[in-house]
Amino acid sequence: MKKKQSNSQLVKEMFCDRCGKKIHVKDGIVMEGVFSFEYEWGFFSNKDGEIHSADLCEKCYDEVVSLCNIKVIKKEKTEII
Template identity: 45%
Template structure:
């Protein structure tokens, strides 16, 4: 026989998103953005650090144009 109990579970949901470059609030329901997560490893000067970035499309386009070989 199985018995059940009801429990309340705390859940994290996205509330708001802001661009980490320009600071503009991103309407995540109507526009896309770049979300990056990086856990730095042993051979990095940032060993153990976790970096998370959200970048709006306009800032991404500006950033990408600075890459070597960008078209």
């Protein structure tokens, strides 16, 4: 869960939505690995029209992904800006 400053898009505070850990944020910049997602459920789901979003710390991401029977597809980024 992100709490943004009222007059900008800068992140003020951030917490892992699974374990509640406070994510390190400095000057509006997230200073550690966080898996953030936002997904709009579609017509063929039971959540049509709902948009779900969450933030997971890196430890919780690793634990959630480890529950998958099929491993997450990983790609190396070839160009880092």
